[in-house]
Amino acid sequence: MLIGLVSVALGYSVYQVGGKGSIWGITTGESKLGGLFWKSLGLPIDQLRYYQQFKLLSPIEDYTQAIVFAILVGGFAAALLTRSFAIKHIPDRWMLLQAVLGGALLGYGARLALGCNIGNFLSAWAAGGLHAAIFTAALLPGTYLGLKLTEKVFLTRAAPKRVSLTISPAAQRWMGVAVAIVALAVTPLLKPVVAVWWVAGITFGVLGWVSSICFASCYRDMVAPRYASGVMVKAVGLAVLTYSTGIYLLQLIGIPFALTPPQIGVLQFFLGGLVFGLGIGVAGSCIFSSEWRAGGGSVYSMIVLLSTILIGMPILSLNYEWWLTVLPQEPKPFTLYSFGPHIGYIAPLTFSLAIIFYGVYADASSRTAIASWLGARLLGKQPAPSPR
Numbered sequence: 001m002l003i004g005l006v007s008v009a010l011g012y013s014v015y016q017v018g019g020k021g022s023i024w025g026i027t028t029g030e031s032k033l034g035g036l037f038w039k040s041l042g043l044p045i046d047q048l049r050y051y052q053q054f055k056l057l058s059p060i061e062d063y064t065q066a067i068v069f070a071i072l073v074g075g076f077a078a079a080l081l082t083r084s085f086a087i088k089h090i091p092d093r094w095m096l097l098q099a100v101l102g103g104a105l106l107g108y109g110a111r112l113a114l115g116c117n118i119g120n121f122l123s124a125w126a127a128g129g130l131h132a133a134i135f136t137a138a139l140l141p142g143t144y145l146g147l148k149l150t151e152k153v154f155l156t157r158a159a160p161k162r163v164s165l166t167i168s169p170a171a172q173r174w175m176g177v178a179v180a181i182v183a184l185a186v187t188p189l190l191k192p193v194v195a196v197w198w199v200a201g202i203t204f205g206v207l208g209w210v211s212s213i214c215f216a217s218c219y220r221d222m223v224a225p226r227y228a229s230g231v232m233v234k235a236v237g238l239a240v241l242t243y244s245t246g247i248y249l250l251q252l253i254g255i256p257f258a259l260t261p262p263q264i265g266v267l268q269f270f271l272g273g274l275v276f277g278l279g280i281g282v283a284g285s286c287i288f289s290s291e292w293r294a295g296g297g298s299v300y301s302m303i304v305l306l307s308t309i310l311i312g313m314p315i316l317s318l319n320y321e322w323w324l325t326v327l328p329q330e331p332k333p334f335t336l337y338s339f340g341p342h343i344g345y346i347a348p349l350t351f352s353l354a355i356i357f358y359g360v361y362a363d364a365s366s367r368t369a370i371a372s373w374l375g376a377r378l379l380g381k382q383p384a385p386s387p388r
Contacts, residue, residue: 004242025119074205075295080176102283107312113272138273146281208292230362
């Protein structure tokens, strides 16, 4: 729920400093970081159609890039403050291949669809966007295919090395305090809109680490019931419900928001979602969880993230114009909020409640607790005593 609440607060804060609220995403900024890296090596990547549309700016001046660094910093600070930071998940050669392949697919698919599990899923559902349903409809079978590929190729071969590096708990606590102080101290030096995204990103990173929320686990539970615990499905459903309810309430009181989906054809959303889902199934993580896990010291997650930024997204930029040419760019998606706030709220409310109910169904402990409560209320039965 806190992820959803911070998402709403971010959107409202952007309205306060800029006059119009905003939903959030992270892959636009990641793709710009990848472009800046390759440009620094002398490649004229900024002349590509993709980077003509998404201009390469200084990370200090660009809120889309600031939030990427902020999530990493938030995960790093939270790991230190909870004394759980460690350099870990050092991959063997098969796990390295898994990380690079999965990350590259995540990056390519995310930018083909101009959004990932945040921009085209969490934020898109909250905004009542038609593209949320299209992206989800492609993402889930893509995740299933990625899981099958992982089971066949990587499951019995890939493994982390049994070594980790850490520092004393006391030192971690003091380092965490120092990181948090520095991260917040730079906020007044940033432009107001960049500062808003910076603080929100730090908060998202902290919440990611503390809650261990992972959209990839949610999607895995939805397409592979034998793996399902239902916990992450419920968590993601609550995040969507909270976020979308906040957007709905702000729309009711007339706060203007930029809710229009990226203006590409629906088929491009679908193909991008399919490739992105394949990446999730292979990498075993989403882009958001890769960031806060990398901040906490996961070498595997850092490799996934770097492969996303430096391989998958730049490759997409090379043939982005080709995709725009070969794929029909009509019809384009729209937001149901264009028909009014009540209609706009129907889709995210229905979807979030549906996956919450599925999460409860998949979670054996939730089913048992509900059955006991209903038995006590409706039939007068007392819950069975816990075994000692």
